[in-house]
């Protein structure tokens with residue numbers, strides 16, 4: 001009997017897995033290099049051990065040599081090695097000596113039972129072996145699964161395990177083949193598992209390749225990151241040093257911040273109030289914008305109409321001119337005819353007197369003839385007179401008759417000439433009547449045209465007024481300071497006259513007419529544009545018309561500020577104050593006050609009552625002087641006046657004289673008083689130069705009894721001292737000190753404007769008395785207008801340019817939207 005377990009599968013010399021191992025030798029070697037030699041060796045040893053144990057088969061196999069002797073009565077020596085042995089045992093028959101040989105049969109049966117027991121034991125051993133083998137295989141499978149999980153966790157360790165798994169799988173395959181005879185379902189399962197594992201391995205290989213690529217990519221990225229890290233480190237070092245420098249700055253900034261925080265609180269409070277105000281304004285704005293839009297359309301319509309009217313006007317003017325020339329020619333022909341008529345009349349009169357004469361002569365001659373005839377009759381009757389006398393008388397009579405005949409002829413001739421003259425006169429009369437009627441017709445046409453011209457001019461004026469109003473509204477909405485420029489005429493007896501000519505011209509292009517000014521300096525042309533430019537021909541009235549609306553708004557409850565800025569002698573005082581004694585040359589201050597009093601009176605019928613208070617001060621050498629102080633000398637003795645602004649934006653000067661005024665006469669008197677008190681002096685540039693800043697303030701309180709409305713307006717009219725170059729002024733002593741003080745305060749004004757223009761957080765209002773006093777006008781909610789006065793002489797061009805530049809900067813400053821101060 002063979003000593004092998006029946007059906008035990010032979011170990012194939014070369015399994016498919018072995019082949020695979022050879023095929024993948026190169027990558028395996030590579031992997032081995034990766035995972036290390038020791039691991040490979042130990043896994044191979046483990047694989048070999050496993051193979052040996054499988055080849056050895058199940059342990060409880062009973063061989064013939066190991067079994068007890070065959071003939072042993074207890075069944076020893078019986079051996080089962082195959083299925084046939086078992087079948088032989090089952091086919092064995094009980095043979096007794098006879099039917100009744102129960103003992104023999106019984107022994108045989110015992111023997112048979114023993115064999116059966118051995119057989120059963122063999123089966124049991126065999127089963128135990130298989131079970132142990134199965135257990136081993138299961139254990140192996142679990143290990144495989146664990147390793148498989150580990151493979152998934154780490155690619156490198158997976159590769160090592162992959163080697164082992166390959167070997168182990170090969171062994172498992174062998175074992176499974178071995179077991180397959182007995183446990184087919186397990187084999188199928190294992191095969192499926194193997195296939196699955198193979199697929200998985202393939203996937204892992206692909207993944208490995210992609211991971212390798214990823215690794216390489218990451219390697220390059222890492223290099224780049226290292227490089228950027230180095231760069232960053234350098235930058236950090238640089239930043240570190242900058243930070244050290246900055247921390248010093250930070251310290252200083254912190255201190256500044258502390259100070260600014262305090263200011264911020266004040267500003268926030270202001271801001272809160274402004275926001276409330278802003279909300280109401282936005283409402284007002286939207287209404288205004290709607291109006292502005294509507295007005296814009298009206299303006300464009302008016303502009304079109306204006307253009308049409310202007311064209312019409314031009315053609316009408318041409319027509320008028322031609323008609324005028326016709327009229328002139330008709331007039332001259334009429335005059336000629338009248339002359340002719342007069343001549344003819346004269347001639348006629350002469351002829352009439354001649355005729356009368358002739359008639360008289362004739363009557364005289366006839367009377368003579370009659371007396372002579374009577375004489376002849378007498379002579380004839382008297383009979384005796386000599387025939388000589390008779391002949392003589394006859395001759396005389398004939399002569400007289402001849403004279404009479406010739407005179408008759410002359411009379412006829414004269415009558416004929418008179419008739420023709422009368423005819424001519426009639427014709428001249430007819431021509432005169434025709435000319436007169438033509439003249440009347442033309443006169444009518446001219447009147448008609450003149451009416452149309454007046455209408456057109458009225459429309460143009462209305463349109464212009466509307467345009468100005470809208471322009472003002474837009475500027476108010478923008479919140480800009482408005483700037484008007486005024487050029488004074490060349491003064492005949494000024495020092496510079498005759499030495500240099502005018503350096504100023506005015507652009508004629510449509511968009512700059514009345515708003516532009518060009519100045520030549522060092523052969524270079526400088527162009528400026530303002531809200532309005534008045535040339536040297538503009539009268540005080542022309543200038544006032546432009547600001548009258550602004551003055552009016554002080555009565556409506558606005559704060560209004562008008563100030564004049566410019567070089568010494570450029571006409572600031574002339575513009576603001578003018579010549580009080582001369583009606584034509586009165587300046588803006590008296591004209592504004594007249595308008596305010598007139599309007600306040602006309603508003604009385606609507607229930608308005610106004611109360612006005614005037615004050616006047618000057619800032620001289622950074623000191624405030626009260627120009628209305630009852631004891632003027634007192635105020636000069638160093639009395640200290642301080643300026644204060646309250647939260648509502650009202651400005652007060654402590655101890656300043658405030659006078660209630662009810663009429664223009666009262667204010668005029670005060671103005672005279674102030675003009676006389678003002679500090680003036682002679683300089684190189686101006687005979688009577690103002691050496692201080694003059695501030696006139698009129699506070700207006702209005703109340704309407706019927707509507708219970710109240711308004712509070714302020715009108716500030718300021719004549720600044722003139723800017724002057726020290727070198728040019730030729731000032732010394734007190735004059736020099738004054739000039740320095742003036743220039744300092746004007747430079748502070750310039751600083752404030754500069755800061756406002758740049759919208760800086762801190763505006764240096766407190767740097768001078770002037771700027772602090774003007775703070776609500778420059779940085780608040782008032783309507784502010786600046787006059788920049790210009791001297792036209794070329795020698796002043798340098799100063800004029802700096803004045804105009806300053807004015808341009810002022811023009812671009814936004815100071816906030818004007819607010820009306822009203823209460824119910």
Ligand SMILES: Nc1ncnc2c1ncn2[C@@H]1O[C@H](COP(=O)(O)OP(=O)(O)OP(=O)(O)O)[C@@H](O)[C@H]1O
Nearest residue numbers: 488489568569570571572573574686689690721722
């Ligand atoms: N538009 C003008 N028409 C006629 N004369 C003028 C005009 N503007 C100024 N003047 C004359 O020029 C001279 C200087 O003018 P004004 O005194 O007003 O200058 P100012 O700018 O006030 O000078 P200062 O800064 O020195 O006070 C005066 O005699 C004045 O009458």
